Every structure is written in structure tokens, then in C-alpha cells.
Amino acid sequence: MPNEYRQRLAKLRLRLTEAHSDAVLVTHAPNIHYLCGFQGSAGILIVEADRATLFTDGRYSIQAREQTRQTGVSVHIPKGPILLAAAAQLGSLTTRRPPRIAIDAAHLTVSEKEKLVKAVGRPCKWISCTGWVERLRTIKSDSELERMKAAARLISSVFDQIINQIRPGIAELDIAAEIDYRMRKLGAEGPSFETIVASGPRSALPHARPTSRRLHGNELVVLDAGAILTGYCSDMTRTVYTGRAPDRVKRWYKAVLEAQIAACEATTAGVESRAPDGAARRVLDSYKLGKYFVHSTGHGLGLEVHEEPRLAKGQSALIESGMVVTIEPGVYVPGVGGIRIEDDLAVRDGKSEILTITSRELLEL
């Protein structure tokens, strides 16, 4: 891994040079993690052409040195606020003209920027590095793909363990607690987002939080959960029916499954990232269910559960080999219920691979 971090820092330095910038201030924790391995909640990484410096606080002094070992990053634990220490380093840059400093406006608050500008104490040219590291992160290395596969296998195992425990009378919150418990027993660091268990009419809410509602018989239940394993996220959804599904529900399920398969097949290196979304929508439209598909088809996945690219209408970014995305079309009939099927897909030059391996067939419990 140290070697991989060095490569990532080298790629960021290319951007730095292209932008004629003297330093990049990295303030988004997943970006810092990606560039040097540090996983603390408080850190600022300054990358310059010939050195990289991580500022963090005393809580992380041991951890920061361990995690960044052999990456060439030097760790500083200042006495005072890390932002001021970072500012002091930027203020002492030796440049002939006012230094050009790249900051991430999407991950720096207005008040942090004000403090920074004041503490640097000399004229600077502030440029934007928003998206620089996120762009690098979209393309996973082989070792990252292995980790993502393991995270996806883990959440698949949780679903396989849990699915037969679902029956009328159990509360949504209890199922969610069970899912989270099992993922951690299997070694996950934790859930990659708040686990969704949405039953009956609540399954028609795409982002329902689990409640104390107890499952009834003969209703839809949407289960959406992901695990973080060695830093990487998985994200998976299955929908079950508590009873024998009526024809209407079977037809909806068939439509969503066909849409999901079509979107998976449309997700190949070289296509625009709106293509999978279009493929899913065409299938659902053919079933006259298009109007019930109220969100986009998927998103990139990695150190964060929502990353670039977005698989949605109007998105023209190219899908590339090495990307990992979710494919998750759904239909949501207000007042009745919803169905969503979601897998994680690794895009390769040749054949893409679905990483989540739980059966996609409708389960009638």
C-alpha cells in the first residue's frame, strides 16, 4: 500500500503542476485517506511538489504515523488548531510571486477559509482543486477492487443470513439492528449508511428510515444496506414479499428486475454515464411504470458510499474501466409500496462483474 499512496500523490502532483499551483490543501477526510492512508476524523494534508505534510491533533499522533508510514508524508501535531498550523506552512512557502494555493471549496467552510486567509498573512492566489482527488478515486486499482469485492461479499452474506428471519410481527428497527450486528460480526467496520428497512406503504419512500412499525403479512419490504470493510463501502438492496405475492406485485418485480439487468448490461467502459439510466427507464416505460421510478439509476462507490460518477439523466461523463457503481432502479407506488433491486458492479475493459452475489429473484416469505 505505501507504494500505492505514493502513486496517488504523484498523480495529484501532476494536477498541481498543470494548474501552476504551489500547494494543494486537502480538507476532505476521504481524500486524505485515499492519498496517504490516514483515517482520523481531523486532518489537513498539504501536498507540494517536493513534500507532503499531514496536520492532525494529539489524539491521532500514534495512528497518523502508523497509517502514513513509508508514504513520504510527514506528520505534524501542532499545539494549536491544525488549520492555523497549515496556514503557517503555506505562509512560509518560498515562491517568487504570490503563492498559488489550491483549495477545495466544496470541503472548506466559509469560516475556515476566512481564518486561513487571515492566518497565511500574505497575498495568495487561491485556486480551486474541487474534484481533483475525487476524479482519481473513480478509477479503482486492483487492490481496491479486491477490497470492494470483499465488502460486497460481506453484505451479500448478511442478506443471505437475514432474509429468512423476516416475517410478520418483526419491527423494521429490529431487522435493521440485526443487519448491522451481523455485518460487524462478519468483520465490517460498520454500516456505510443508515440501514433502510421499509415495509408496507413505507416501502414507497425511497429513503425511509427504519421505524418501530411491525411487518404485516402480504406486503413489500425493502432492505437497503451496505458495509464498510477495510475502508471500502458496499451498498445493496433487495425487496421481499411477506406472503404469496399477487400478480400485480409480481409484474412490478419482473419489470424492476428486467430494468436492473438492462442497466447492468448497459454499464460498460466507454459509454456515457446516462446510458445505464436510460436502459433502466426504457424497460420501466415499456411496463408503463416509468413515472414510478423517481430517482436515478446509480452512483459510484468506494471510500464513500456516494461518489462520482452519477448514473442519471443528462450525465455525459464516460464510464471507465476500474469504476465501481451501484445499479439500483426501483418503482414506488404511493400509498401501496415500492420495489428496488440494487447491486454493485465493477466495470472492466472486457467484462463487467457484479460484486454482490445474493439472488435477485423475488422472495415470497
Place this chain on the structure above:
Amino acid sequence: MPNEYRQRLAKLRLRLTEAHSDAVLVTHAPNIHYLCGFQGSAGILIVEADRATLFTDGRYSIQAREQTRQTGVSVHIPKGPILLAAAAQLGSLTTRRPPRIAIDAAHLTVSEKEKLVKAVGRPCKWISCTGWVERLRTIKSDSELERMKAAARLISSVFDQIINQIRPGIAELDIAAEIDYRMRKLGAEGPSFETIVASGPRSALPHARPTSRRLHGNELVVLDAGAILTGYCSDMTRTVYTGRAPDRVKRWYKAVLEAQIAACEATTAGVESRAPDGAARRVLDSYKLGKYFVHSTGHGLGLEVHEEPRLAKGQSALIESGMVVTIEPGVYVPGVGGIRIEDDLAVRDGKSEILTITSRELLEL
């Protein structure tokens, strides 16, 4: 509750008037929750003298209207980004001079501010409302105190259930999973922060994340966990010894417990918020352990797990009736182990009350 939200909005409007401001843009989710009850992850609340408007997206259309019912807040679900819709409303304010708009620089990114300024499309005077709502939040109402008491009781029950399961051979991560599972089975929405289980030499790291390390015999184990119940956080720490504690450990434990009791007693309405910290430090100094107490004594607690006030050196804000704070001194001996004891304390005019009720005596397992 609707009435309580109306009162909070009225208090914020007083600040608005005092600051000669035409509108406050509330962008920090816990502040929005506090002011109008909305608990979604994406929202912007604009409070003006005579109206309040919540902007959120389609995922939350049902939830937002339910949660803000009878608060007088109107919910808007724009087609596009909520920031642009909020900007449009600010742009259409009818004021004779350029409108004075209060923003929270601590909870608005540089890029959000840039988009906002551009989209408002007219000259404005931007003033700061950082801390306005946080200040209101420090003083809990009776109904909030009841919720916080319930959250504290819940985490106390979890500790009581779990503590006898701790024995050599169990991994830190398994204990953490068990704690989180049990809090959810007792009705918690989830942990209020990532549960800490730190054993042996790792207990000397105040913010250790649980690892796969298995507990040994004859070592210290620090357990630090909190639950969110009906929106409110608890936060509690106990330290146990896996075996019969040697005299040295008993002496450390006695010192921390005395320091914790002294700090609890020093936390009364009317004192400065450095007083409890001073009380804890004096006790630890008398045991010659002051240098091992490497963090501050406590912090406010409520909708967030870290709120105002900070109980630390140099803090002069007054402790007031209605505040809820943690009291959590500790000693951390590098390479050997650490001890921390933490309770949640509600400050009243007369007698303060400890909300977490698990025994503070050293448990030798």
C-alpha cells in the same frame, strides 16, 4: 412540540431583530431539527420576521410536512437544487436597502456561499449568525430533559447488560457490535458516535477505534458509548479490569473517580465552565496524575454529541440551569493503559442530576 418549535423560532427572531437582519439562513441540520422538527439530511431553513420556509428535496416531501406540522413553517420542494431555491427567495425579499442576510459561516462551504451570492443576484449585506441557534440549544426545556434522561437511562441499561459479558478472549469489535445491537433493541435510533472499546495498552488512547484485538486477562478496558433516542444523545464511559486489579490500577481508578465526583459537584448553575475542569485537575494533581489527563473534562450534549459549553481550561461561559453536560476525566499512561469515567449531568437551579445511572465502582471481571 409544535408549540415548542414556535417558541424557538420566536427566540431566533429576537436575535434577527437585534442584528437588524432581514433573514437567517439556517444550514446546519441539527439546528433545523431544533427549530422546526425536520430531521432530513438535506434542508435549508429561511427564517424571516413574519415567515419561515423549509427547502428540501423530493425524498423528504412527506416527512418534512409531517415533522413541521403546526410549527408555522412552510415546506418547499423545488425542482432544482435547494440552495438555488433558497437564493431565489432571498433575492425577492422586499427591503428598502440591500437586504441583511445572516448566514452560518461555520456550516456553509465556500462553494455554497459562492453559488448563493451569485444566485441571489442583488447586492446583500451578509452577516454572521454562527452560534445563534447553538446558544439557544444549550438550555434544554423540560421535555428535552426528559428525552435526554431516557437516552441516558438507555445507555446505562446497555452497560449493565454488557458488562458481565466482558472477558478475556473477546475481540474489541465484538463488544462494540454487541453494545450497538443492544442499544437498538432497546429502541435507540443508533449510536451517538462510534462506540469505543479499547483494551490493554490501547486503553491509553482516548479516541481509540475498536479493533479485532482480543482482550487479555489482567488489563484495563475502556468502554465509551452513547445512544440517540428520540433525537437526543447520551454519552457514557466505564472502565473495567479483566482480573484482580493491582494496587497501582486501584489507586489510579480511585483518583479518576474522585476527580469525576469533584467535577460533578463543581458543575452548578452560575459557575464558569472552566470550574469543573479545574476541580477534576486539582484532584488528579494531588495524586500526581495531572500530566496523564490529556483532554478536557466534558462538553454539552443534546441533539449533537458535542455541543456548547466546553468544560475546559480557559472557558469563561457560565454554566446555566437547563444545560446537560458530560463529566469525563481520565488518566492515560502511555504503553500501559487508561481509565475514564463519564456521566451525563443535567444542571438545575437547585440540585444537579446525574442522568447515567450505572455504578461507578471499579469492576474486576
